[in-house]
Amino acid sequence: MIFYQLFKKLVGKVITVELKNDLIITGLLEKVDQYINLQFANIKIFEPENHPQFASTESCFIRGKSIRYVFLPENTIDNELIQESTKEYHEKRKQN
C-alpha cells in the first residue's frame, strides 16, 4: 500500500499528473483512494488549447489506471523512504 500512503500525505497539496491520454493537470489534491483514483479542485490544464473539452473544468476525478506520471513538489516526499519501500515491494512480488 505504499503509494496509497504516499498519496494520502499529498492530500491538500498542489500536484501535477500526466495521464495516459497526454492530459497534464495541476490541481489541489482533495481525495485519494486505495486504487489511486484522484480527486482534484481548482485544476489547470497544461496546453488547454490541445484539450478544449477540459478548458473550463474546475474539479475532476481521475481514474487511477489512467495516470502515467505524477509530478511532486520537491519537499513533499522522502526520496529515500520511497526508494526503500519500492525496493521492498518489488522484492516481495518477486518472491510470490
Added chain:
Amino acid sequence: MVILLPEIKDKKPVLLLEETILLELDQIEMYIVDASYSSGTLYVTSRRLIWISDSNKGSYSISCRSIVIHGVSRLDENEKSSFPSCVVCQIENESELEPFCSIENNYVTVRFIPSNEDLLQEMYKAFSKAAELNPDPKNREDESSLSDNEYENENENDEQQVMLPKDAFENFMKKLEVNGQFEDPEEEDDEKN
C-alpha cells in the same frame, strides 16, 4: 465497443445482477463529442452510466471502468467553452473494433448537461462514487496478494512511476516554467489565463 446499447424495458434500464441506481435525473442533455442527442434521463448506477432519450434518439450505456476522467465544467463568459455547464467525461476506447464515432487517439468526450446548474455537484459526486465502486479487476495495490502471477506481463505498461529519470523531469519542469505555470505552486490561483 465503448458505448453500449443497454437493455431497456418500459423506458427504464434493466439492471444487471446486484446493480443499484445511485442517481436518476431527467432533462439531461447528452453530447457525444460534438453531437447533441437532446434531452433524456440519466441513470448513474453502481456499474454504469445509462442515458435514455426522451424522444427517439435511443439509449446508451457506458461502463464506469471506461471513464478515464470526469469533471465539472462551468460556462464562463471569459472562456471559449462552447458548451453550457455540464459534467464532462472522457471515455477510453478499449476495444479494437470500430470506434463509436470519430475518435482522436481512442478517447471520446461525453457531456451531460443538466437543466439546472445546481445539479452539477450531485452528478459529479454520483459519477465519482460509481467510479470508486468499479476498480479495475487486477488490483495492483493489494500488498498481501498471493496471486501475483497475473502481474508478470503487466510490469512494463502498468508501473506507475513516482520518480522520473532526472532528465525527463527537468525538461518537463523547464517547459512549465516557460509557460509560467509553476510560479507559485503553493498558492491557489484565482486567475485564469
